[in-house]
Amino acid sequence: MAVKTNGSVESSLPEELMKLLLSLAANWGDVIDAGALKVEQLKGAMTNEVFRISWPTKNQDLARTVLVRLYGDGVEHFFNREEEVRTFECMSKHGYGPRLLGQFSEGRVEEFIHARTLSADDLRDPEISVLIAVKMREFHNINMPGPKDVGLWDRLRTWLSKAKGLCSDEHLKEFRLDELDDELKMLECKFPVEQEIGFCHNDLQYGNIMINEKTGYITIIDYEYASYNPVAYDIANHFCEMAANYHTETPHVLDFSKYPGPEERFQYVRTYLSYAGNTATETEVEQLANEVEMYTLANHIFWGLWGIISAYVNNIEFDYLEYARQKFQQYWLRKHQLIGT
Numbered sequence: 001m002a003v004k005t006n007g008s009v010e011s012s013l014p015e016e017l018m019k020l021l022l023s024l025a026a027n028w029g030d031v032i033d034a035g036a037l038k039v040e041q042l043k044g045a046m047t048n049e050v051f052r053i054s055w056p057t058k059n060q061d062l063a064r065t066v067l068v069r070l071y072g073d074g075v076e077h078f079f080n081r082e083e084e085v086r087t088f089e090c091m092s093k094h095g096y097g098p099r100l101l102g103q104f105s106e107g108r109v110e111e112f113i114h115a116r117t118l119s120a121d122d123l124r125d126p127e128i129s130v131l132i133a134v135k136m137r138e139f140h141n142i143n144m145p146g147p148k149d150v151g152l153w154d155r156l157r158t159w160l161s162k163a164k165g166l167c168s169d170e171h172l173k174e175f176r177l178d179e180l181d182d183e184l185k186m187l188e189c190k191f192p193v194e195q196e197i198g199f200c201h202n203d204l205q206y207g208n209i210m211i212n213e214k215t216g217y218i219t220i221i222d223y224e225y226a227s228y229n230p231v232a233y234d235i236a237n238h239f240c241e242m243a244a245n246y247h248t249e250t251p252h253v254l255d256f257s258k259y260p261g262p263e264e265r266f267q268y269v270r271t272y273l274s275y276a277g278n279t280a281t282e283t284e285v286e287q288l289a290n291e292v293e294m295y296t297l298a299n300h301i302f303w304g305l306w307g308i309i310s311a312y313v314n315n316i317e318f319d320y321l322e323y324a325r326q327k328f329q330q331y332w333l334r335k336h337q338l339i340g341t
Contacts, residue, residue: 013034013037017068017107018034020103028064030055031058032055033055037054038053038054039051039052039053040052040053043246047072047078048107050067050068051067051070065112066101066109066112067110067111068109069107071106074313078224079224084223084226085103087226088100091142096139097219097220098112098113098219098221113210113219113221114212115210115213115217115219118206118211119247120246120247122206122211123238123241124242128211129268131218132209132238133275134272135209136238137272140199140231142199144228147228148197151228152227152229155227155302156184157184159305159309160177160181160184163175163177164177164178166312171321175304175324175325176328177308183301183335184301187294187298190294191294195230195232196230196232198234199227200227200230201220201226202227203237204220204238205244206241209221230291231288232288232291232294233299235268235269236292236294236295237302239259239268240296250319251318256330262289265289265292269289273288293338297334297338300327300328300330300331303327304324304327307324
């Protein structure tokens with residue numbers, strides 16, 4: 001899909017997508033001309049390509065806008081697309097996130113949410129952080145159909161196997177992949193048997209959170225990696241994402257000095273546990289906050305493996321290998337600090 005800098009279409013859209021857009025427009029009472037479509041690629045996506053497409057309505061002062069998601073190369077290495085679409089449909093049916101408007105072989109069309117996508121700095125804004133914590137708790141309480149088994153460890157082992165099969169001997173050695181089976185066994189044994197399990201997003205970076213600035217309403221989008229997991233892991237992932245800014249000239253570079261300090265982490269956990277009028281004791285807050293810190297180790301391996309695999313299967317302009325290097329460097333550093341070995 002080619003796009004001019006002014007947002008107009010330079011070449012025709014995929015025929016299947018165009019038919020879908022025409023069908024949607026007709027259902028809404030619009031008559032659209034392919035030449036009148038405005039297409040803008042949205043930055044920050046690292047698995048898919050995402051576009052905002054709009055066209056004039058009968059009221060020329062108003063435009064109809066949808067979001068088009070083109071599936072990226074190699075996504076089958078990370079998740080089952082059919083399961084992801086089923087999750088999306090279920091979320092949509094229950095009023096969470098955007099509505100699914102239609103599908104075609106290369107992607108899908110979604111409702112365009114007229115809200116602001118958060119920036120990297122927003123995650124550290126105390127007022128916005130409170131809203132995210134409450135929305136995350138609500139998300140974790142969703143009763144998603146199907147098995148409610150923890151998906152983290154099986155996914156990590158699957159990704160490790162794929163990374164080993166894809167990468168060169170040089171990268172196999174550099175990233176110490178042969179050591180990771182033992183690391184995963186060790187980590188899994190570090191957590192208590194009784195943990196709270198919820199339906200987790202697993203990728204709650206700022207680009208997957210939107211806010212209506214008039215109402216303060218938070219919407220969580222993009223459920224590609226969503227699954228049942230320990231809720232502490234999802235919070236850990238969110239904290240780790242505070243080191244990232246995917247809208248710079250070097251989007252792969254992480255700044256771990258931006259990882260939240262103890263007071264900020266405890267406040268987030270306290271707000272999370274106080275959802276719907278609940279009262280959390282300081283013991284409960286401390287226990288969950290400590291579990292979250294340990295789960296940052298699993299998170300660094302998770303996205304480190306994602307980076308290695310992506311470097312071999314994805315053509316999106318992003319330095320996946322350098323991203324993976326930083327995640328694994330952080331793993332070994334934090335492992336020494338948290339576990340001492």
